[in-house]
Amino acid sequence: MADPLIEAFGEDEPSTPATVRFEVTGHRPDDAVRDLGGVYGGERWVAQPTGEAFEYRYTALGDAEVTIRRSQLRGVLSGLVAAGGDYVVTWMSTGSAEVQRLGDRRELPLETPVLIPPDHPFSFRTEDYDQRLVHFDRAFLHRVAAARSDVGEHALRFDDHRVADQEGARRWHGAMTALARALRVGGPESVAWQAAKTAAAEVFLDLFPPQLDDLPVVLGQPRNARLRAAVEYIHDHASEPVTIADLSEVSGLSVRSVQESFRRVFDVSPLTYLRQVRLDRVRAELLDADPQAGAVGDVARRWGFAHLGRFSAAYAERFGEYPKQTLRR
Structure with missing residues (x-):
């Protein structure tokens, strides 16, 4: 799920991840397809009202390594998303959403962190929802994984069917609260933010452990x-x-x-x-x-x-x- 908008934000020094801060909002289905599909490199996206006035809002805050996002829509949105890009964890606050990969259709449970398929194209359908997301840059997550286990330079693979249990969901939401607080108080250049995003990545790796092949x-x-x-x-x-x-x-x-x-x-x-x-x-x-x-x-x-x-x-x-x-x- 590549994010082409990141390049447009911030003039940070090369050693500092570029700041990400943007919002798209509107009331027209065609605009939602353009704006939201543009963020995720979507194909064949379709948006339509559900009877009430159609509206959408999408915000993102953070840096090029980790961003906290919120997507809200009154209406129906569906389409295809290509493989690749960031690792994305999402959880639904309200509404309904389903993801289909290789013919396997899954409804996303409320308030439960779910890993969006990272290495396979997938289709989705959402309706009248309030959705939270966190994007992790692949290179950043690999650095965190390498610091805590022997993954070397290997490409990471994750099981996107893995479902967090109650304790895992509690830890995830705690990490998200700390991440949002660090962003709000110190901003994306603060030491607190750097520590909070690393801690969030570690919780990610606990909930979705990397799958490595056992070599002979x-x-x-x-x-x-x-x-x-x-x-x-x-x-x-x-x-x-x-x-x-x-x-x-x-x-x-x-x-x-x-x-x-x-x-x-x-x-x-x-x-x-x-x-x-x-x-x-x-x-x-x-x-x-x-x-x-x-x-x-x-x-x-x-x-x-x-x-x-x-x-x-x-x-x-x-x-x-x-x-x-x-x-x-």
């Missing part, structure tokens, strides 16, 4: 240090085009040595190892998807499988069942 134990051996770099690159970039030349560059091994190392340790080629990781990611998503959605093709393509027939055969060979059977579980 053999990679911990000193002789496999360079191979480990290549394997970590595959796990971090499995949804992207990956070549043996890429693995050679990140590991410091020659192309031939990369191939020989994978054969020696895993008895497969580097690209076969990549395919196995991708198949594992597809399976994890299918187990989490709505069986009625028919999402197999979309999931497979997102993980780099362009030919669905060959994908289905490879999937069955690895897991002993076809992807549609996994989806129906």
Whole structure:
């Protein structure tokens, strides 16, 4: 959920995150689509009244690393949001909202923090709502995660289906109260704000722990240090085009040595190892998807499988069942 408006705010020094402060408001559905869709890079957004006079208001305060936001709308708003951008946690104060990803439709509960799907496109529908949101810049959240656990340079993955329990929701709202107070009293350049946003990020990481792949134990051996770099690159970039030349560059091994190392340790080629990781990611998503959605093709393509027939055969060979059977579980 990229935020193109951030660049327009503040003339801070390079070492200080740019201040974010903006508001959009209006009474026309077309203006709501333009303004709110512009914030989130929306596609095919539609707004319409629900009988009463249509109106909307959206405010954001903070800096380029963390912003507190409030979105209010009297009417209906729906559309598509692309993957990527900030990590966004939202909670509804009033009204209704639902998010659909891979055919799985979820209604957002009131006063409960929910992670908006960060790495997959999704659709949404909201009606007559008052919604609070907090945006975390990805690089900032990664720095906080790296300071408290061994995540290294790995890309972070989160389970957006995870639901906070009562104690987790209490901690989240406490962190949000402290965040708002620091912003109100000291502003986004204050020490209090810097401390409060780090504390909020830590609560985020407690509620939505990063998911890291368990790498084979053999990679911990000193002789496999360079191979480990290549394997970590595959796990971090499995949804992207990956070549043996890429693995050679990140590991410091020659192309031939990369191939020989994978054969020696895993008895497969580097690209076969990549395919196995991708198949594992597809399976994890299918187990989490709505069986009625028919999402197999979309999931497979997102993980780099362009030919669905060959994908289905490879999937069955690895897991002993076809992807549609996994989806129906």
